[in-house]
């Protein structure tokens with residue numbers, strides 16, 4: 001595990017405990033080169049959840065991407081990274097408990113928003129707008145690709 005600040009691989013674990021949701025271990029680490037502290041999460045590999053996008057494409061739920069959106073929505077709010085990790089874990093656990101290993105992108109977004117609304121109103125509103133923006137970007141890109149494909153086909157005739 002490399003230090004996100006200086007890239008050194010030398011660090012020591014200062015604290016280690018199970019997250020509230022119980023499915024991950026959170027470790028506080030201290031870099032032995034620069035002294036910065038950072039947190040790592042370790043979790044069991046489980047059946048991946050598949051997200052069905054609007055166009056019908058399937059892709060595995062990208063936790064990092066979801067977290068990036070959530071972190072962006074939570075800037076300067078009193079929300080910890082752990083609360084957000086727990087939020088995502090709760091959703092995954094709920095889906096798995098219902099044996100729903102596939103979820104539409106829209107449904108997933110709604111599940112996130114439901115929980116975020118309880119956590120923080122501002123982050124909720126921000127995520128809602130970011131999320132809508134993403135959907136639109138997707139649509140926009142799809143349209144653009146279709147347009148280019150049509151152009152290539154025409155050129156090859």
Ligand SMILES: [Zn+2]
Pocket residue numbers: 003004005006007008031032033034035036
């Ligand atoms: Zn460092």
